[in-house]
Amino acid sequence: MAVITAAVATDVAQVPVAAAQGGVPPGSVGYVSPTYISFDDPLTLVSGQVLPSYELAVETYGELNEARNNAVLVCHALNASHHVAGMSRENPKDVGWWDNMVGPGKALDTDRFFVIGVNNIGSCFGSTGPASIRPDTGQPWGSSFPVLTIEDWVHAQVRLADHFGIERFAAVMGGSLGGMQALSWAITYPARVGHCIVIASTPRLSAQNIGFNEVARRSIISDPDFHGGDYLAHNTVPRRGLALARMLGHITYLSDDVMAAKFGRTQRAPAEDGDFHYGYDVEFEVESYLRYQGEKFSDYFDANTYLLITRALDYFDPARQAGGDLARALAQVQADFLLVSFSTDWRFPPERSHEIVQALLKNNRPVTYAEIDAPHGHDAFLLEDPRYHAVVQGYYDRIAYKLGLSERRRTHGVLA
């Protein structure tokens, strides 16, 4: 258990100390730090290329029990990471991207489950990716980093399970792109996934989805600072392209209604007489918001990672190997499923989840499906919604009951 203990970011003893400092809100896993785990066996990718070795950035919360049957793998979406919950020890303002979901007493209760957050290969938050140094050249991988698929991520993650001695996850869980990884886990390693939780996701991208991805990629690739992907070797970054990609992405994550409610046609700083400025600088709040999001993103995200992740999204299509028949692609699956979709998600609308539900039902798999009538569009999967979180919590209660895990503590957590 030594390795595992090293990776546990916050033990019970630490929480009261942090709380005594006034820094840890109830239900938080507290201060966390990543662990970096190296895998030296070459990984053969779906493309046929080989990644000679890789490192994964990992955070864990809670404790792996003796039976090693209480582990939950949380897979991240486009611009997230292993930092799922808690506050980063180096920067406490950096709260995990699914902190409202994961913690003691929360929907995914770290008092009962051992939760693993992992940054995927190809990403730019600590795991091996295009901005990492290539061992054989001593230079950044840049454009030579191989194109990855969601299956490649799953194959990389299964070694992480082996590392922790986890034969079978209580659950693999994710939203959006993370949900695709969960689905891919259930297909690729059926015996190793007890429950599969797929939120705001899809069994494949539509032409429209691919179209938006392509515009984002062209924004980056056509930025003169991209240098064919080797911008780091040129001491630059394609900031303009990254900012455009992010602005566009943001529009697709939000519903038309929530954008109307959030920004409407409000002007940022009207002329003195209340009129427009009649120019191309920021005029409306929504422009200001998008520009800010774009600028911020281009400060921290790697352009090659953006290309790589959007391409992995495009390629995902588990039914492809089964002649387009998703039910047949899911025939070997052994997991029980929870699917959640959101009514105003026009990126991956409820119909896409219905397809998965139908394909599972054709295989007589147990499926729980919830369609949440939420105004927030695709982003809803990241937001706190009592009905949504109650569905997930109820599902984890059932998993805990089936696995004979301890009773949920009722004394803390937002939902307790």
Add this chain to the structure above:
Amino acid sequence: MAVITAAVATDVAQVPVAAAQGGVPPGSVGYVSPTYISFDDPLTLVSGQVLPSYELAVETYGELNEARNNAVLVCHALNASHHVAGMSRENPKDVGWWDNMVGPGKALDTDRFFVIGVNNIGSCFGSTGPASIRPDTGQPWGSSFPVLTIEDWVHAQVRLADHFGIERFAAVMGGSLGGMQALSWAITYPARVGHCIVIASTPRLSAQNIGFNEVARRSIISDPDFHGGDYLAHNTVPRRGLALARMLGHITYLSDDVMAAKFGRTQRAPAEDGDFHYGYDVEFEVESYLRYQGEKFSDYFDANTYLLITRALDYFDPARQAGGDLARALAQVQADFLLVSFSTDWRFPPERSHEIVQALLKNNRPVTYAEIDAPHGHDAFLLEDPRYHAVVQGYYDRIAYKLGLSERRRTHGVLA
């Protein structure tokens, strides 16, 4: 009438000649050429700036009758022009953008109506715009061309009506941005618009609409070849930015369903074993299509015009001057209205047309409203749909009857 005759692009005598050459399909207005009309009185714009003079590129079809009461003004959308119908005399493959709507025997019947197509100021197809030579400098206007509003276009067009001696249009008509101009006409010059035909339009852009416009504008402005709008002085064009803007626009013009039907996940040229190529070149048909559209657009469209037109779209909001009350903004309107929307248009969805219909009904204006269940998204307004065209044709029949215009000829035209 001399000026008008000069502007009539195709007279009846020409059609049989062209048809004998095998070049003119039935229902076409035949070969057409633009007329350029100069206006030397300064035009004071909504922004307060003054355009010292301007030229409008115009095409007309059919004949203005003695009573001068059979004129219809057709207003164009973002990338269209005065070339509404027929085949360009210089390039017969260049067919007018609404040729399926306008011609002898068609929904807008040029045997009965005198139809004017006009290119707006600020555009790049012959009327005065940012790429035109600025009289006082002898250089292209470039970044110094004033920002325009839809009301400015209407004010420029009213002088065109005066030029033709048209006191009152039988109808002002347009789709999308063209519909906004028609609506603005009815508000700004109530006595001069008999009927107002507003198709696939909206009384104002949503935050999402503005957001997409902003991404398109940032694509252009952040292209290093933009040079602050003075790219012509640098002998270049921001092709990358224009292409991105167009790619993005195209996605928003199509419905998710029609993109699925048109492209699905079809691969452009699969690897020999049918697999993917695992790279960032074109992989899917939809990518190929969007790139082609983007490239083509950047060959002919002016970047400053793109900024200007999207900004005019953003600013359009006739209810603004009436405290946000669209009904109050429409209180002085005298026209009868036809509104048409399309079920899958997610750019300007039917709800936006409902707002206009409701506001008109509050003012007891006669309104005909048709919601066409069409799969094509926003683009539907440009496409041939028998139900849609029948609605428009029926409405024009009513106008002709009210005005005592001649019987419709039933011997030619696609709908005859």
